[in-house]
Amino acid sequence: MKRRLAIWRAQARNTLAIQLQYRISLVIWMIGLVLSPLVYLVVWTTVAHAKGGDVGTYSAHDFAAYFILLMIVDHITFTWVIFNADFRIRQGALSPLLLRPVHPINADIVENVSFKLLMLMVILPAAVVMSIAFGPRLHPDPWAVIAFFPALLLAAVLRFTVEWTVSLISFWISRMAALDQMYYVLVLFLSGQVAPISLFPAPVQLAANVLPFRWMVAFPVELLLGRVSPHDATIGFAVLLAWLAVGLAALRLTWRLGLKQYSAVGA
Amino acid sequence: MTPAIHVRGLRKIYTVPVREPGLWAAVRGLVRRGSRDVAAVDGISFDVAAGEMVGFLGPNGAGKTTALKMLSGLLHPSGGELSVLGFLPSRREEAFLRQITLVMGQRSQLAWDIPALDSFELNAAIYDVSPADYRRMVDEMTELLDLEDLIRKPVRNLSLGERMKCEIAVAILHRPRVLFLDEPTIGLDVTMQRRIRAFISEYSKRYGASVLVTSHYMADIEALCSRVVVIHHGKLLFDGDLSALAAQFSPHKTIVVDLKNGVADLSRYGEIVSADDGRVELRVPKSETARVTSRLLSDLEVEDLTVEDPPIEDVIERVFAQGAT
Numbered sequence: 313m314k315r316r317l318a319i320w321r322a323q324a325r326n327t328l329a330i331q332l333q334y335r336i337s338l339v340i341w342m343i344g345l346v347l348s349p350l351v352y353l354v355v356w357t358t359v360a361h362a363k364g365g366d367v368g369t370y371s372a373h374d375f376a377a378y379f380i381l382l383m384i385v386d387h388i389t390f391t392w393v394i395f396n397a398d399f400r401i402r403q404g405a406l407s408p409l410l411l412r413p414v415h416p417i418n419a420d421i422v423e424n425v426s427f428k429l430l431m432l433m434v435i436l437p438a439a440v441v442m443s444i445a446f447g448p449r450l451h452p453d454p455w456a457v458i459a460f461f462p463a464l465l466l467a468a469v470l471r472f473t474v475e476w477t478v479s480l481i482s483f484w485i486s487r488m489a490a491l492d493q494m495y496y497v498l499v500l501f502l503s504g505q506v507a508p509i510s511l512f513p514a515p516v517q518l519a520a521n522v523l524p525f526r527w528m529v530a531f532p533v534e535l536l537l538g539r540v541s542p543h544d545a546t547i548g549f550a551v552l553l554a555w556l557a558v559g560l561a562a563l564r565l566t567w568r569l570g571l572k573q574y575s576a577v578g579a
Numbered sequence: 580m581t582p583a584i585h586v587r588g589l590r591k592i593y594t595v596p597v598r599e600p601g602l603w604a605a606v607r608g609l610v611r612r613g614s615r616d617v618a619a620v621d622g623i624s625f626d627v628a629a630g631e632m633v634g635f636l637g638p639n640g641a642g643k644t645t646a647l648k649m650l651s652g653l654l655h656p657s658g659g660e661l662s663v664l665g666f667l668p669s670r671r672e673e674a675f676l677r678q679i680t681l682v683m684g685q686r687s688q689l690a691w692d693i694p695a696l697d698s699f700e701l702n703a704a705i706y707d708v709s710p711a712d713y714r715r716m717v718d719e720m721t722e723l724l725d726l727e728d729l730i731r732k733p734v735r736n737l738s739l740g741e742r743m744k745c746e747i748a749v750a751i752l753h754r755p756r757v758l759f760l761d762e763p764t765i766g767l768d769v770t771m772q773r774r775i776r777a778f779i780s781e782y783s784k785r786y787g788a789s790v791l792v793t794s795h796y797m798a799d800i801e802a803l804c805s806r807v808v809v810i811h812h813g814k815l816l817f818d819g820d821l822s823a824l825a826a827q828f829s830p831h832k833t834i835v836v837d838l839k840n841g842v843a844d845l846s847r848y849g850e851i852v853s854a855d856d857g858r859v860e861l862r863v864p865k866s867e868t869a870r871v872t873s874r875l876l877s878d879l880e881v882e883d884l885t886v887e888d889p890p891i892e893d894v895i896e897r898v899f900a901q902g903a904t
Contacts, residue, residue: 322704330692413676
C-alpha cells in the first residue's frame with residue numbers, strides 16, 4: 313500500500329505538472345465545463361417562466377438547483393478514457409504502460425482525480441456565481457445530504473468503471489469515434505444532463521432506471537435536491553451497486569480478452 | 580545453468596484483412612470480409628545466457644520487433660515455448676516486469692511535456708527503487724550518457740539523440756536483468772551511437788544483464804555482440820558467432836593490391852570488385868586465398884597487399900538474399 317501511495321503521488325505530481333503547462337487549454341476546458349449546464353439552465357428557466365412558473369414539478373429555482381448541482385456532479389464523474397482509447401490501443405500507446413509492473417488503470421485513476429481536484433477550484437466558484445444569478449432552491453432532509461456523498465463517490469467509480477470498459481472495445485474495433493458518439497448521446501439523455509429524468513415520458517424513465525447512466529450523474533443530484541424518498545434512495549443504491557459489480561466484472565474480463573488480442577501496432 | 584531467455588518454436592500469426600482494390604470490392608467488403616493469416620514469427624528457437632549480448636538481425640518485416648514484443652510480454656504468442664528469467668512473459672507478472680525492459684524508438688516511457696527527471700522519479704516509485712539506488716543510478720547514467728543538461732528540460736524540447744539517451748536511462752533505472760533494445764541508435768549521429776553502445780556494453784558487464792538488440796547499424800552489432808541471431812520471413816536463418824556468419828554466408832575473402840606500375844588487368848586472379856589508381860580489390864574463394872596471394876606477389880610488382888574479410892554489411896546482404904529464395 314505504501315508503494316501504491318508513492319506511485320500515485322508521483323503520478324499526480326506529473327499529471328498536474330503536465331496540465332499546468334497548457335494554460336489556454338485549461339481555460340477552454342473550464343469554459344466548456346461551465347457552458348453546457350449553463351445553456352440548459354437558461355433554456356429550462358425560460359421555459360418555466362413561459363409556462364407560468366413550472367415545468368412538471370420543477371420551478372425555475374428548482375431548475376437552477378438541478379443544473380448547478382449537475383455541473384458539479386458531472387465534472388466529478390466524467391472521464392475521457394473512451395476518447396483516448398483510439399490513440400492508446402489502436403496506435404500502441406498502451407505498450408509502454410503495459411511494460412510497467414503496475415496496472416495501467418492506476419495512472420488513469422490518478423490522472424482523473426488530480427485533474428478533477430484542480431478544476432474544482434474553478435467549478436466551485438462558478439457554481440457560487442451561478443447561484444447568486446439564478447437563486448437555486450434546495451430542500452433536502454439531513455439524511456439525504458449525508459447520502460449524497462457516498463452516492464457521488466459510487467457514481468464516480470461506476471462511471472469510471474463503465475467508461476474504462478467501453479474504451480477497451482477498441483481492442484476489437486478500429487474506429488472508436490462512432491461508438492464514442494453513441495455512448496455520449498446515451499449519457500446525455502439518460503443521465504439527466506439535458507433535463508431531469510422525471511420530465512421524460514414513462515418509457516424513457518424506465519430505460520433510465522434500468523440502465524447505468526442515471527446512477528452515474530442524476531441520482532446524487534436528485535438526492536441533494538430532496539426529490540428522492542428514503543425507499544427510492546435504497547433502491548437507487550442497490551441498482552448502483554449492482555451495476556458497479558457488473559461493471560467491474562466486465563472490466564476484468566474485457567481487459568483479459570483484449571490483451572490476448574492486442575497487436576501493439578506502431579509500437 | 581538455465582538460460583535467461585529460452586525460446587522454442589515460437590510463433591505469432593496475425594490475421595490481416597485483405598481486399599481487392601476498387602469501389603465495388605469496398606462495397607462487397609461491407610458484407611463479406613476477406614482475411615488471411617500471416618506468420619510474422621514462424622517457429623524460431625534460441626537461448627540467451629545470463630549476461631550474454633546477442634544481436635537480433637533481419638531485414639524490415641522479418642519479425643524481429645514482433646519477437647521482442649512477445650519476449651517482453653506485450654503480445655501473446657500463437658504457439659511455441661517461451662520463458663524469460665523463468666517467467667511466461669505474456670502473463671505479465673509483476674516480478675517479471677520488474678526485471679526486464681524494452682526500449683523502442685517510437686514509443687516512450689517519458690512524458691512529453693515535462694522534464695525527463697520527473698519521469699525518472701515516477702519510474703523510481705513504480706519500480707520501488709530505493710532513494711540511495713536511485714541517486715546512484717541517476718549519477719551513473721548522468722556521467723556515462725552525459726545527461727546533466729538534458730534531464731531538466733521538457734522532453735519535447737530535446738533533439739532525437741538527446742531524447743534517446745533519456746529514453747535508455749529511464750528504461751534501465753530499475754536495473755533490469757534482461758534488456759530488449761529495438762533499434763536503440765536509430766537516427767543518431769556517429770558520436771551518439773558510440774556513446775550509447777559503450778553505455779549498453781558497460782551496463783551489461785557491470786550488472787551481468789542479458790541484452791537482445793536489433794539494429795540496422797552493423798557497427799552496433801559488431802561493437803556489442805559476438806553472437807547474432809538472424810531471422811527472415813519469421814524463420815531462423817542463422818544463430819552463432821558473428822565471424823562464423825561471415826564464414827558460412829560469404830565463402831570469399833577480399834584481396835586489396837596496390838600496384839607499383841599503375842592499373843593492370845587482374846581478372847584472371849579473381850573477381851574484380853573495384854580498380855582505380857593502381858589499387859585493385861579482388862574477391863576470391865577462401866580456399867584460393869593463399870594460392871592467389873602468392874601468385875600475385877610473384878607475377879606482379881606489388882607495393883602493398885592485404886587480405887580482408889568482406890564488410891559485415893555485405894555478408895548480411897547475402898544472408899538475406901539467400902533467405903529470400
